[in-house]
Amino acid sequence: xxxxxxxxxxxxxxxxxxxxxxxxxxxxxxxxxxxxxxxxxxxxxxxxxxxxxxxxxxxxxxxxxxxxxxxxxxxxxxxxxxxxxxxxxxxxxxxxxxxxxxxxxxxxxxxxxxxxxxxxxxxxxxxxxxxxxxxxxxxxxxxxxxxxxxxxxxxxxxxxxxxxxxxxxxxxxxxxxxxxxxxxxxxxxxxxxxxxxxxxxxxxxxxxxxxxxxxxxxxxxxxxxxxxxxxxxxxxxxxxxxxxxxxxxxxxxxxxxxxxxxxxxxxxxxxxxxxxxxxxxxxxxxxxxxxxxxxxxxxxxxxxx
Amino acid sequence: xxxxxxxxxxxxxxxxxxxxxxxxxxxxxxxxxxxxxxxxxxxxxxxxxxxxxxxxxxxxxxxxxxxxxxxxxxxxxxxxxxxxxxxxxxxxxxxxxxxxxxxxxxxxxxxxxxxxxxxxxxxxxxxxxxxxxxxxxxxxxxxxxxxxxxxxxxxxxxxxxxxxxxxxxxxxxxxxxxxxxxxxxxxxxxxxxxxxxxxxxxxxxxxxxxxxxxxxxxxxxxxxxxxxxxxxxxxxxxxxxxxxxxxxxxxxxxxxxxxxxxxxxxxxxxxxxxxxxxxxxxxxxxxxxxxxxxxxxxxxxxxxx
Numbered sequence: 001x002x003x004x005x006x007x008x009x010x011x012x013x014x015x016x017x018x019x020x021x022x023x024x025x026x027x028x029x030x031x032x033x034x035x036x037x038x039x040x041x042x043x044x045x046x047x048x049x050x051x052x053x054x055x056x057x058x059x060x061x062x063x064x065x066x067x068x069x070x071x072x073x074x075x076x077x078x079x080x081x082x083x084x085x086x087x088x089x090x091x092x093x094x095x096x097x098x099x100x101x102x103x104x105x106x107x108x109x110x111x112x113x114x115x116x117x118x119x120x121x122x123x124x125x126x127x128x129x130x131x132x133x134x135x136x137x138x139x140x141x142x143x144x145x146x147x148x149x150x151x152x153x154x155x156x157x158x159x160x161x162x163x164x165x166x167x168x169x170x171x172x173x174x175x176x177x178x179x180x181x182x183x184x185x186x187x188x189x190x191x192x193x194x195x196x197x198x199x200x201x202x203x204x205x206x207x208x209x210x211x212x213x214x215x216x217x218x219x220x221x222x223x224x225x226x227x228x229x230x231x232x233x234x235x236x237x238x239x240x241x242x243x244x245x246x247x248x249x250x251x252x253x254x255x256x257x258x259x260x261x262x263x264x265x266x267x268x269x270x271x272x273x274x275x276x277x278x279x280x281x282x283x284x285x286x287x288x289x290x291x292x293x294x295x296x297x298x299x300x301x302x303x304x305x
Numbered sequence: 306x307x308x309x310x311x312x313x314x315x316x317x318x319x320x321x322x323x324x325x326x327x328x329x330x331x332x333x334x335x336x337x338x339x340x341x342x343x344x345x346x347x348x349x350x351x352x353x354x355x356x357x358x359x360x361x362x363x364x365x366x367x368x369x370x371x372x373x374x375x376x377x378x379x380x381x382x383x384x385x386x387x388x389x390x391x392x393x394x395x396x397x398x399x400x401x402x403x404x405x406x407x408x409x410x411x412x413x414x415x416x417x418x419x420x421x422x423x424x425x426x427x428x429x430x431x432x433x434x435x436x437x438x439x440x441x442x443x444x445x446x447x448x449x450x451x452x453x454x455x456x457x458x459x460x461x462x463x464x465x466x467x468x469x470x471x472x473x474x475x476x477x478x479x480x481x482x483x484x485x486x487x488x489x490x491x492x493x494x495x496x497x498x499x500x501x502x503x504x505x506x507x508x509x510x511x512x513x514x515x516x517x518x519x520x521x522x523x524x525x526x527x528x529x530x531x532x533x534x535x536x537x538x539x540x541x542x543x544x545x546x547x548x549x550x551x552x553x554x555x556x557x558x559x560x561x562x563x564x565x566x567x568x569x570x571x572x573x574x575x576x577x578x579x580x581x582x583x584x585x586x587x588x589x590x591x592x593x594x595x596x597x598x599x600x601x602x603x604x605x606x607x608x609x610x
Contacts, residue, residue, distance in 0.1 A: 021417070024431070041432035073417045077424040079438030083388045105413055107447065109477040109543075112326070112378045119382035126329070127346035133384030142412065144449045145475050146482030170450050172414040177451030177500070178493065183486040188493070191483065238414075 001137045001162045002205035002212075002234060005099050006259060008066030014298045015254075017101060017236070018061055018290075019266025020089060021071040022050035026271040028283045031056070047081035050074075053286075054089045057270055058096055060287035061294050067099040069236075069264055087134055094135070101236065102136030105167065107149045113141075114152035121153070121162045138163045140214060140236070143192050150199060154211065158203055163210040163234075168193050168226060171216025171239030189222065193229040200233055208234050208260065217250060217263065224252030227260065235261045240297070241268025247300035258305055269293045306442045306467045307510035307517075307539060310404045311564060313371030319603045320559075322406060322541070323366055323595075324571025325394060326376040327355035331576040333588045336361075352386035355379075358591075359394045362575055363401055365592035366599050372404040374541075374569055392439055399440070406541065407441030410472065412454045418446075419457035426458070426467045443468045445519060445541070448497050455504060459516065463508055468515040468539075473498050473531060476521025476544030494527065498534040505538055513539050513565065522555060522568065529557030532565065540566040545602070546573025552605035563610055574598045 009015050024032070027049050035049035058068065070093075075086035093100050106116040120139045123130035141153055141164045153164050169179055169189040179189040193213060200211030209232045215223050217239035227235065235253050240246075240263045253261035272278045272293035273286040281289035314320050329337070332354050340354035363373065375398075380391035398405050411421040423429060424438035446458055446469045458469050474484055474494040484494040498518060505516030514537045520528050522544035532540065540558050545551075545568045558566035577583045577598035578591040586594035 023420075036432065041434065043429065043431070043436045043438070046429065046431050071413075071417055071420075073411070073413060073420040073424070077420040077438060078429060079424060079436070080385075080389050080392050082424070082438070084385050087385050105447075106378070106410070108376075108378060108410055109475065112376055115328075115376075115378040115382040119378070119384060119387070124348065124351065124383060126348070126351050127341065129346065131348045131384070133348070133382060133387070142410075142447050142449055144447055144472060144483060145477055146479035146484070148477050148479040167449060170414065172450055172453050174451035174453040178449060178496065179451070181488040181493070181496065183488055183493075188483065188486070188488075191486065195482070 001099065002208050002210050005066060005234070005262070006205070006208060008099060009259065009262065012064060012066055013302065014065050015262045015301060016065045016294065016297055017067040017069045017262050017264045018057070018065055018269050018294065019069045019071060019103070019238070019264045020054050020057070020270065021074045021266040022053050022270065023074060024049065026267070026274070027053045028286050030284065043078045043081040047075070047078045047085040051085040051088050055092055056287040057290045058093055058098070060291040061269070062096040062098055064291070064294050064298065065098070067101055067262065068093045069101040069103050071103040071266070090135055099138070100136045101138040101140070101165065102134065103140050105140050105142050107142035107145055109145060110148045110152055113149045117153045117156035122156045122160050138165060140165045140167065142167050143195070147195070154199060154203060157210045161210070163212060165212040165214050165234070165236040166192070166196050168196060168213040169215045169219055169222050171218045175216065190225070190229060193226050196233055197230040200230070204232065208232055212236055214238065215253065220249040220252055223250070227253060227255065231255065237261050237263045241265040247304050250301065251304045263301060265293075265297055269297070306404065307513050307515050310371060310468075310539070310567070311510070311513060313404060314564065314567065317369060317371055318607065319370050320564075320567045320606060321370045321599065321602055322372040322374045322567050322569045323362070323370055323574050323599065324374045324376060324408070324543070324569045325359050325362070325575065326379045326571040327358050327575065328379060329354065331572070331579070332358045333591050335589065348383045348386040352380070352383045352390040356390040356393050360397055361592040362595045363398055363403070365596040366574070367401040367403055369596070369599050369603065370403070372406055372567065373398045374406040374408050376408040376571070395440055404443070405441045406443040406445070406470065407439060408445050410445050410447050412447035412450055414450060415453040415457055418454045422458045422461035427461045427465050443470060443517075445470045445472065447472050448500070452500070459504060459508060462515045466515070468517060470517040470519050470539070470541040471497070471501050473501060473518040474520045474524055474527050476523045480521065495530070495534060498531050501538055502535040505535070509537065513537055517541055519543065520558065525554040525557055528555070532558060532560065536560065542566050542568045546570040552609050555606065556609045568606060570598075570602055574602070
């Protein structure tokens, strides 16, 4: 799957992942009203509204980008109905040929991480038949529990040729509280990065590892240092746009081959129509506004090379 | 909710939480076959089987214990159908008067943690009506992202009078890989514990805080040190039984009032019938075996005071 991700990035000339992190306040009134009318103004109606919203955005951008990243929290907030919408979103994006990165940030003790890995990246064997749970192509993983929380994901990735992105340095303001603390003269995130590099070494695709990392766009100097610590890890870069990251900051996240990083934008794309810059698209034209935001992001990122 | 947890622990004289972490291999054949016959040998059938298994165990132990802790990974492994079984398990346990700790180990940037907190501990406002997502009473939370990944959970706990347990020192063998590394002469887990104590200070129940901690039974010396760092935090102690923790190791996790810790056992209780010690209950009597395992655990824990 890392090979597919790399080749799709090259083909589309866009190291971009669209974060499908829908909030009800982003969903245009006409979509919300239709869903509420059909399913009720309840968890089911809200979940159907965000699913429909997602589909329209995916329809408008799938030819431009290699990947999407649904953030499962934005679906879990609507309970079971939201999780159903998450699964349908994953399925819809895969039908459109997109690589799907499940932003699930799971991580637990060994047997529990195995269950997460099976549910999100593999299949459950029931009476000799295999059934897929959520079926993402990649998942994000939290490293706090150490190797035995990560290994089950790696084993599943090897078997299924799928991948993970491990949290190294996150994009949020307080990420430094623990991640930047010095251990033997190096910040914790660098120790995690060294592990990411080691975990990924024997799980290589053609040029990049199945084991990638998350490093926030909001910390470009750290991106530069971490790029060197993990030369074969694809870096998933959140924090572009709404969180403050700009294209000109991001060169350091890439390798000299122009590859090695994929930049996520969520609100900046899916709620583009709410920005002054794209207001002329109007609420009815929200999906076209999202398409234009992708085109602008693509130009911004391609300008750095 | 922390007050309810403490009073139920006192009433039942059992600082015990039953980990509802069902794996299909734990489910007796007669339950599995019935569910497969009714719903098919598929994700739905498997999920119905674990739900039925849970209910029988809950029926057998709810009068003995204050709380249960369903591990959501064990449900997510069956995809959407598994998540439906998770929700039904939460509902069933609440009907029985049990405190429900959602072992979800979520944690993300601010807006995303807020979505998790709303989905698991609060309600979604849709058109002016509140709808509960999963409805647990407590949730476990991962601290790797720092304060702004925790704060939204704290805000929701304050509003809903619910609680969280933050991962401090986990029970797995490799937990030390990052958690034990020294920062300014103190291990990372101790820095996290200091934050847990600070986060919890202005969110107090009658005698303990709404903000608790997870510290593994497998690390009793660390439990002793951490007990002092977080005097007002309830400590959720996983790793008893199957992972190797024993009652005699656990005194240090408690305060002198005999409170302050609640010990989790999962496999040791729910799959008790598979152990030699409880084999006489047979597979048909699996729930009675679980009840006996709870009684034995209660005696083991009460012997330490």
